[in-house]
Amino acid sequence: MKLILTQQVSGLGEPGDVIEVRNGYGRNYLVPRGFAIRWTRGAEKEIDSIKKARSAREIATVEHAKEVADQLRGLRVTLRTRTGSGGRLFGAVTAADIATAVRAANGPDLDRRRIEIGNPIKTVGTHRVSVRLHSEVSAPLDITVAEA
CATH class of the missing domain: 3.40.5.10 (Ribosomal protein L9, N-terminal domain)
Incomplete structure (x- = not known):
């Protein structure tokens, strides 16, 4: 097909x-x-x-993607959300939530479709996601989820 x-x-x-x-x-x-x-x-x-x-x-060149990856490595992103008992979230953290939190932390403007969340984020704590910046460049990003 x-x-x-x-x-x-x-x-x-x-x-x-x-x-x-x-x-x-x-x-x-x-x-x-x-x-x-x-x-x-x-x-x-x-x-x-x-x-x-x-x-x-799109990020046009590999060099630009590497610059954005360096910005992401040094970035501290905290996402505050409502939680229930035991540190469980109501729902899950989405890629759009992460993109908004990165922008709020004075980070680069990311496309939500480029953020890859391995396992659903449903608990308070630090979680690692991957951001595909270019076909050759991917950057890890640590997200800290805290109670609102």
Whole structure:
């Protein structure tokens, strides 16, 4: 099945890339979740607009990505949220919450789709997430979750 990616998918490609995947993976996972659209001649014209939008918000060079990674390494990010008994959160910390907390800590402006949370963050404490800044550069980020 031939698809056009609308978002970055680890191991497949960047937005605007035309990829070939198995029918079930495309039909049951990529298309319903909005990660890709079916390739047609009409959709081929959308590739330019997807790539323009990507270049507007993307970190262009590896050097720039390494600079942002250095900023993230020295950053202390604290996220205050409501908790229940035993330090459990009401819900979980999302990538959008982390991006907002990084901005509040005078860090770089991050795209929430580039923040990878391994296990859901549902407890108070320090947690490590990964930020994909470039296809070659990924930076770890420590988040401290505290009671509000």
